[in-house]
Amino acid sequence: MIYLDNAATSFPKAPGVADTVSRFITDIGANAGRSSYSTARQSSRIIYQTRKLLAKLLNTDNSSNICFTMNTTQALNIALKGIVKPGFKVLTSPFEHNSVMRPLRQLESQMNISLDFIKIIDYDIDWQHLLFQLEQKPDLLILTAASNVNGYLLPYNKIARMAHKYDIPVILDAAQVLGSNPVDAADFDIICFPGHKGLLGPMGTGGLYVSEEIELLSLMPGGTGSRSSTEYQPDEMPDLLEGGTPNLPGLAGLQVSLQFILDTGIDAIAARKLQLTSQLLQELANIDDIIIHSPIDPNLQAGVVSFTSLRYSISDLAWELDKADIACRMGMHCAPAAHKQLGTYEQGGTLRLSPGYFNTAAEIDSAVKLLKDLHK
C-alpha cells in the first residue's frame, strides 16, 4: 500500500515502536505509580522518561506539567472544559477541527459562551482586525497550528505573542505540527497534541502541556497512586489530570518514537515532508481539471494537500485510489468550519493526500500518475 493519510494518523510508525509495544505487553505489563516491584518500577520509569522526552521537544524543563491523554480530542476537552467559565468570550480561527469546534459549540449552548473568528482571506491574516478583536479582551484564544484539511500553517507563534500582550491565554491545537514544526512551551498556555500523528507513536496516546499560570479543573478524577488516603483528586500536576490506568503499552511505544524524532531532528522531518508535499502540489497543478485547495507556498504548508476534480466526484476519485491501494481521505475531514472557509463545504469537501516522513518520491509519482491517467 502507498499510505498518504498521515494527517489522520502516521503510518508506518517509527522504527522499534511496534516491538516495544509488544514487549511491554509480554514482558512488563505492570501498572505505573502504584507499586514498587521491579516491573511496576519499569512502568513508572517509562511514563517519566516519555514525559521528559516530550518536555525536550516542547523546550521546557517542566515535564510534570505534561499530562497524557488518549488523543488530542481528549486533551482539548480537558483544556477547554477545565478553563472556560459561563459567559466566556472565545476567539478562534476559521480552520478548526471538530475536536475544537464541537466542545466550543457544546460550551456555547451549555455555558452561553460567545465565539469570534480570526479573519483570514487567501491565507492572509487580517492583522488589523485581529488587533481590534484582541482589544475586545476575549477570555481565551484557541487556535489550530495547521489545518488538517489543507495543511495551511497558521502564524501561530505570532498570533499567540499578540494575544499575550493583552493577557489572553492561548490554547494551541498542535495536532498537525508536533514532530515536524517547532512548538515552544514558553509561547503558549496550553498545548494539545496527539502521539500517533507527527510523533509517529501508537494510537491511544496524546497529551497536553499546561503552563504554571493556568489552573485547570480535573474532568476525570480517579485513581492516581498518589495521595491515596484522600477521596479528592490531588492538585499537583500531572496527577491532577491523569486519573485511571494510562495506555502504558502506547506510551512505551511513544517513548521510542519520540527518541527517534529527537535523534532525526524535526527540521529533517519537516524538510522531507515538505519536499514530498511540494512534489505533489506541483504535479497536481499540471493536471487539467484538478483544483487544488491548499497553499502552494511551502512556508504556509504543514504537509497536507486537498483537491477536487471537475471531472470526477471526490468519492469516485477515492474509490480509484482505493483500488490502486493508495490510502487517502475524502470528505469533510471532521472540519466543516475549514471547508466553509475554503468554499468546499457545499460540494461535500475535498480529497486529501498527506505525505509522511516515510513516504518516497516514487510513491508520490505513483499517486500522481493514477490521477493523471484518470484525467487524460
Next chain:
Amino acid sequence: MNLQIVITFHSTHSAMAAEDIFKELKLDFELIPTPREISAECGFALLVRGLDTAKIKLICNKNQIKYDNIYLIKFTDGGKEYEKSN
C-alpha cells in the same frame, strides 16, 4: 555509619525525578513500598543510605525535587521507628 532515610513524594513523577537525580549523584538508594507507619499517600518511597537528613534536603532543594516528607529510620530493639524531619 548506618544512616537510612526514607523520602516520600506527592506524585510518582516527583519520585521518578528524584530517582533520576540520585542515580546521577551515584547515591546508595532504592525504591521501596512506603512504610505504612509513616504514610498511606503514595505506594512507594525512596530509601537512601549513608546520608543524613540535612544533606538529603540540600540535594532535594538544589535539584528542585518536590518531596512530601523526609524520615530518619531509627533502629530499636526488634524494630524500627521513623523520625520525621522538620
